[in-house]
Structures are given as C-alpha cells and as structure tokens.
Amino acid sequence: MPIQSAEEAYEIVLEQSQRVIDLEKTNQLMRWDSDVMMPPGGAPARSSQRTTLSAARHRYLTDDRLSKALEALKDADLGDRQAAIVREVRREHTTANRIPDELNDEISDINSQAHEAWKQAREADNWSEFGPYVAEHFEVKKEWAEHVDPDGDPYEVVWSQRTGYLGQPHISLETVDRIFDTLREELVPLIEEIHESDVELATDALKSDDGEFDVETQKELNRAALDAMGLDWDRTRFDVAPHPFSFGNPHDVRMTTRYDETDLTEALTGTIHEFGHTAYAHGLPKDEYGTPLGEPRGIGIHESQSRFFENHIGRSKEFWEHFMPTVKRKFPQLADVSPREAYECVNQVFDDNSIRVEADELTYHIHIILRTEIERDLFNNRIDAEEIPQLWNDKMDEYLGIRPSTDNEGCLQDPHWSRSLPGFIGYTIGSILAAQLDATMRTELDEDVDELIRNNQLGPIREWLTNNVHSYGQYYRADELIRQATGEDLTAEYFVDYVNEKYGKLYDL
Incomplete structure (x- = not known):
C-alpha cells in the first residue's frame, strides 16, 4: 500500500527507529550479561542470540517500508527536530542498505565468537587463540567497506560510515x-x-x-x-x-x-x-x-x-x-x-x-x-x-x-x-x-x-x-x-x- 502523506511517512520512520534502537540496546544487554553474569558454558548460545538480534536490527533498518518513507520525506517541509531525526535515520539506512543480509549476519556472528575467544585467550595468555578471529573480523570489515563505498579508502570508510553506538560520523x-x-x-x-x-x-x-x-x-x-x-x-x-x-x-x-x-x-x-x-x-x-x-x-x-x-x-x-x-x-x-x-x-x-x-x-x-x-x-x-x-x-x-x-x-x-x-x-x-x-x-x-x-x-x-x-x-x-x-x-x-x-x-x- 503506498504511503499517503508525509505524516504517515514520518510515523514509519519513528516506528522503525524505535525498533532499531531497542534491538541495539538489547544486544548491548546481552554483551553485558556475557561478561558479568553468564555461566562459562553459555558462550555458543550467546553468539547465536546476538547474531539474531543484529540480523533483526539490520532488517528493520533496511526494511522496504522505511525506504519508501524516507523517499516520501525527501522534499517534505519538516521542523528542525523532525528533520534531524529523518537525517540520522536516512544516514544509517543508506549505509545499512548497501550491506547484504548475509554479510551483516556473518559480521555479527564473528563479533560474538571473537569476544568469547578473546576472554579465553586472556585466560590462556595466548594470542593464537584470538588471532584467527581478528584476521577474520578484519577481512569481513574490508568486504563491508567495499559494499559501502567501493571507491573510498577502506579504512576511512569503516571509520566514517560505521553505524550504531560505535559509529562516529562527521569527524574526518x-x-x-x-x-x-x-x-x-x-x-x-x-x-x-x-x-x-x-x-x-x-x-x-x-x-x-x-x-x-x-x-x-x-x-x-x-x-x-x-x-x-x-x-x-x-x-x-x-x-x-x-x-x-x-x-x-x-x-x-x-x-x-x-x-x-x-x-x-x-x-x-x-x-x-x-x-x-x-x-x-x-x-x-x-x-x-x-x-x-x-x-x-x-x-x-x-x-x-x-x-x-x-x-x-x-x-x-x-x-x-x-x-x-x-x-x-x-x-x-x-x-x-x-x-x-x-x-x-x-x-x-x-x-x-x-x-x-x-x-x-x-x-x-x-x-x-x-x-x-x-x-x-x-x-x-x-x-x-x-x-x-x-x-x-x-x-x-x-x-x-x-x-x-x-x-x-x-x-x-x-x-x-x-x-x-x-x-x-x-x-x-x-x-x-x-x-x-x-x-x-x-x-x-x-x-x-x-x-x-x-x-x-x-x-x-x-x-x-x-x-x-x-x-x-x-x-x-x-x-x-x-x-x-x-x-x-x-x-x-x-x-x-x-x-x-x-x-x-x-x-x-
């Protein structure tokens, strides 16, 4: 069903934004629990759970309804507060939309596994238990950068275009x-x-x-x-x-x-x-x-x-x-x-x-x-x-x-x-x-x-x-x-x- 008005489009942006942020915060709670309260044997399930949350966040952020809502608001007459919200959602949507679902899932899975591997490597005082995960993480982030901006310097792309809590846009x-x-x-x-x-x-x-x-x-x-x-x-x-x-x-x-x-x-x-x-x-x-x-x-x-x-x-x-x-x-x-x-x-x-x-x-x-x-x-x-x-x-x-x-x-x-x-x-x-x-x-x-x-x-x-x-x-x-x-x-x-x-x-x- 086509979007009928700017008001409807803006409500879709707010709804999707709420879902994306809720999922990111829930993933952070999962990370907190893994370091503070989770029993040692919980790591394999936790990696899967965090990957699922990241996948859901990515899908809300790249949802076709959100794309259409942002398109409908391109030339809309918005107040300053509304314009700021739409600007930021659009920025994250644009970046996320360039990342295939499979790659986003892979990155999230590697991140979750790598964090648990780091804790184990710390226990063993042995880089070799963590190093392969680091190598894999860097490789998938290079692929991420290639999707986001194939003509840009990959390191600068991951710095300037990263989304969510760990992002820092607008500082070159x-x-x-x-x-x-x-x-x-x-x-x-x-x-x-x-x-x-x-x-x-x-x-x-x-x-x-x-x-x-x-x-x-x-x-x-x-x-x-x-x-x-x-x-x-x-x-x-x-x-x-x-x-x-x-x-x-x-x-x-x-x-x-x-x-x-x-x-x-x-x-x-x-x-x-x-x-x-x-x-x-x-x-x-x-x-x-x-x-x-x-x-x-x-x-x-x-x-x-x-x-x-x-x-x-x-x-x-x-x-x-x-x-x-x-x-x-x-x-x-x-x-x-x-x-x-x-x-x-x-x-x-x-x-x-x-x-x-x-x-x-x-x-x-x-x-x-x-x-x-x-x-x-x-x-x-x-x-x-x-x-x-x-x-x-x-x-x-x-x-x-x-x-x-x-x-x-x-x-x-x-x-x-x-x-x-x-x-x-x-x-x-x-x-x-x-x-x-x-x-x-x-x-x-x-x-x-x-x-x-x-x-x-x-x-x-x-x-x-x-x-x-x-x-x-x-x-x-x-x-x-x-x-x-x-x-x-x-x-x-x-x-x-x-x-x-x-x-x-x-x-x-």
Missing part, C-alpha cells in the same frame, strides 16, 4: 591524522623531558605489593566515588567485568569496572571513566528514547565525557583533597597518605607501563597511536594477524622503551578488535575534546570550577555538560555539536596547553 580521518601528528610532535619530547626530570613523585601512595586492598572494600570505595560524582543509582547497575565498559540509555545503564588488590588506582580511574559514559547516557533526553535525538552523538563524543570525568575531575588535585578522607576511612593503612601524594600517584608519567587503561594522560595516546598503526597495516594487507604480537612489542619498545613480557601485557589487553574497527581512535578524540570542553566551561561558568570540585559540588559542571552536549543527542552533526559547545572546530591546542601546564608543574619542567 584527515582531522584524526592531524591530531595524531600534533600529539606525536608535542608529547614525545614532553615525555622525554619528564623522564629526565629529577622530581620524584609519590608513585606508590595508593599501591601495595602485599595485596592489602581487598576487593569488597574496594567496591565500597568505588561506590563512594560514584556517589561523589552524583550517580543516579535508580538508573544504574554497577558490576565487575574483564574489561571496564558502560552500555545503556537514559533509563538504564550497565556499568562495570575491575579490581587489583595491589593498586587502588586501576579500579578508581576506570570507574570514574565509565561514570562519564554513564553521565552522558543519563543526560540524554528521556522522552526522545527510541529516536536519534535520544542517542549519543558518536563514540568519540562519548569518550570526551569519560575522559573529562576521569582526567579533568578524577585526576585533579581538588578531587583528591575532597576524596582522600573517604579513602582513609576505607583503608586505614593509608592514614599517612596526603591528598597531594594521592594526586601525584594518579598523575605519574610511567616509564614502564604497558597497559593502556592504566596509562597516564601522556603515554596513553602513544598506546592509541600504536594500535591505530597496527590496525591500518592489517587493514591494508601490510601485515598478517599472526605477526601482531611481535609487531606490538617492537612498537612498544620503539615508542615507550617497554617490551611486554606476555600477550596479556601486550596485544591481548583490549577486546576491541573482536567488535570495533577502528577500535581506538575515539579515545584520543575524546581526550582532545574533553580538554576543549573543559577550557570552554571554565570561561562560561560563573563559579570557580576548581572550587566546585574541591567542595564536591559537581552539579553545575554536570549541568553545563548536559546543556551543551548531552541534551542534544544527535540533533547536530558531530562537527556542528563541537562548534556549538566550544565555538571552534576540534583542535588539539587545548589538550596540549593543559598537559604542558599540568605536567610542567608536577615535574618542575
């Missing part, structure tokens, strides 16, 4: 390359200067060789940190997973961290990082759930929120002035540790850290650049997946003077290549934007941001982020949202200024 690979070049130029000499500094920070203030930080007490401490951030527990569940993550929507977020009995900083920084993702989800407009306006603006924008809270709040000296008394109540053995020492501990620049999620703000981006270089080499057939452990270790040695002793310390530490390509660019985009947002916020808020953090009054900070980022959902394109929030295009200038000032003071440069 050219912009990414420019930012990476700036970071190489600025961070490498800064790191070298820090390593040559005679300043000795209190690097072990929150660490213990004796494993004295029991997990149950750490859980209480991390919940206290989330209370300090202002987490809405009515809309959040907080658990343990092999790799921290946060998935959800304005009504329901599943958030995880992991614990180390010798080091309080691993869980705390991870928890505060994931809180940033959670705050973004909670800040999205509830009444827009099921439309693009109730969805985050992309994985890089999402990471800007997690990196903002992890670094600009959780690694600030003002936060530790407020939070250190809580740490001492939970762990009396730290009674003599001062807020300044805790601040130094969480901001030390490592000369021997091989783990990305535990890295400082400077070497962190070298980890990202390393991973991205390997991705591009594998994607462009310059290396094979079986070469990754050796290449990874060689690059770590070249860039950071570190050589991982095990696969878990090296190429097995992240699960991203089981599901996400490119897997890591968003983290650096997020850090760059976090610094840009922080600088803008400090000029616009009437109150002293440092004093707000010191006094645990984060409400105005969260309100500013909600008003300038979260509440828009996908109303603006990503590049437009950045300009709307900061008045400028994305630039590494503010991040470079921030780290030079912060670490210059810490290391007396």
Whole structure:
C-alpha cells in the first residue's frame, strides 16, 4: 500500500527507529550479561542470540517500508527536530542498505565468537587463540567497506560510515591524522623531558605489593566515588567485568569496572571513566528514547565525557583533597597518605607501563597511536594477524622503551578488535575534546570550577555538560555539536596547553 502523506511517512520512520534502537540496546544487554553474569558454558548460545538480534536490527533498518518513507520525506517541509531525526535515520539506512543480509549476519556472528575467544585467550595468555578471529573480523570489515563505498579508502570508510553506538560520523580521518601528528610532535619530547626530570613523585601512595586492598572494600570505595560524582543509582547497575565498559540509555545503564588488590588506582580511574559514559547516557533526553535525538552523538563524543570525568575531575588535585578522607576511612593503612601524594600517584608519567587503561594522560595516546598503526597495516594487507604480537612489542619498545613480557601485557589487553574497527581512535578524540570542553566551561561558568570540585559540588559542571552536549543527542552533526559547545572546530591546542601546564608543574619542567 503506498504511503499517503508525509505524516504517515514520518510515523514509519519513528516506528522503525524505535525498533532499531531497542534491538541495539538489547544486544548491548546481552554483551553485558556475557561478561558479568553468564555461566562459562553459555558462550555458543550467546553468539547465536546476538547474531539474531543484529540480523533483526539490520532488517528493520533496511526494511522496504522505511525506504519508501524516507523517499516520501525527501522534499517534505519538516521542523528542525523532525528533520534531524529523518537525517540520522536516512544516514544509517543508506549505509545499512548497501550491506547484504548475509554479510551483516556473518559480521555479527564473528563479533560474538571473537569476544568469547578473546576472554579465553586472556585466560590462556595466548594470542593464537584470538588471532584467527581478528584476521577474520578484519577481512569481513574490508568486504563491508567495499559494499559501502567501493571507491573510498577502506579504512576511512569503516571509520566514517560505521553505524550504531560505535559509529562516529562527521569527524574526518584527515582531522584524526592531524591530531595524531600534533600529539606525536608535542608529547614525545614532553615525555622525554619528564623522564629526565629529577622530581620524584609519590608513585606508590595508593599501591601495595602485599595485596592489602581487598576487593569488597574496594567496591565500597568505588561506590563512594560514584556517589561523589552524583550517580543516579535508580538508573544504574554497577558490576565487575574483564574489561571496564558502560552500555545503556537514559533509563538504564550497565556499568562495570575491575579490581587489583595491589593498586587502588586501576579500579578508581576506570570507574570514574565509565561514570562519564554513564553521565552522558543519563543526560540524554528521556522522552526522545527510541529516536536519534535520544542517542549519543558518536563514540568519540562519548569518550570526551569519560575522559573529562576521569582526567579533568578524577585526576585533579581538588578531587583528591575532597576524596582522600573517604579513602582513609576505607583503608586505614593509608592514614599517612596526603591528598597531594594521592594526586601525584594518579598523575605519574610511567616509564614502564604497558597497559593502556592504566596509562597516564601522556603515554596513553602513544598506546592509541600504536594500535591505530597496527590496525591500518592489517587493514591494508601490510601485515598478517599472526605477526601482531611481535609487531606490538617492537612498537612498544620503539615508542615507550617497554617490551611486554606476555600477550596479556601486550596485544591481548583490549577486546576491541573482536567488535570495533577502528577500535581506538575515539579515545584520543575524546581526550582532545574533553580538554576543549573543559577550557570552554571554565570561561562560561560563573563559579570557580576548581572550587566546585574541591567542595564536591559537581552539579553545575554536570549541568553545563548536559546543556551543551548531552541534551542534544544527535540533533547536530558531530562537527556542528563541537562548534556549538566550544565555538571552534576540534583542535588539539587545548589538550596540549593543559598537559604542558599540568605536567610542567608536577615535574618542575
């Protein structure tokens, strides 16, 4: 039956959008359950279940009714809100419509199997149990890129055209390359200067060789940190997973961290990082759930929120002035540790850290650049997946003077290549934007941001982020949202200024 009016066409777009988003969120719940609650023997069925959900999402997104509705709305007179919804649904529909159902099913099946294989490889500390799945995943993503844009650079296509939660449209690979070049130029000499500094920070203030930080007490401490951030527990569940993550929507977020009995900083920084993702989800407009306006603006924008809270709040000296008394109540053995020492501990620049999620703000981006270089080499057939452990270790040695002793310390530490390509660019985009947002916020808020953090009054900070980022959902394109929030295009200038000032003071440069 033909569509009779623009109103009818728009209702079809809303209906299909709701189904697509519901299915994606359900798939995320399945992923959460597989890492948090699923019994070990459940993996084969879970892979099938997640493939089914992905297939259903793809079919709703490519449904002929949706195609006809979007065609009927091509020249329709729509309000700004309606036009934004139609624009975003059309973008995802156009990309998905170019992917055969069979290829979409194959990718989803590989993603599900690969994630379980990564967990098993981590248990065995053996890349060879994961490497074949990585190779297969890269091959099907090359095929995906060929269908989406046969004339484009395949790596750029998978970066710019990816749909759903992991997508980041409207931030070009050219912009990414420019930012990476700036970071190489600025961070490498800064790191070298820090390593040559005679300043000795209190690097072990929150660490213990004796494993004295029991997990149950750490859980209480991390919940206290989330209370300090202002987490809405009515809309959040907080658990343990092999790799921290946060998935959800304005009504329901599943958030995880992991614990180390010798080091309080691993869980705390991870928890505060994931809180940033959670705050973004909670800040999205509830009444827009099921439309693009109730969805985050992309994985890089999402990471800007997690990196903002992890670094600009959780690694600030003002936060530790407020939070250190809580740490001492939970762990009396730290009674003599001062807020300044805790601040130094969480901001030390490592000369021997091989783990990305535990890295400082400077070497962190070298980890990202390393991973991205390997991705591009594998994607462009310059290396094979079986070469990754050796290449990874060689690059770590070249860039950071570190050589991982095990696969878990090296190429097995992240699960991203089981599901996400490119897997890591968003983290650096997020850090760059976090610094840009922080600088803008400090000029616009009437109150002293440092004093707000010191006094645990984060409400105005969260309100500013909600008003300038979260509440828009996908109303603006990503590049437009950045300009709307900061008045400028994305630039590494503010991040470079921030780290030079912060670490210059810490290391007396």
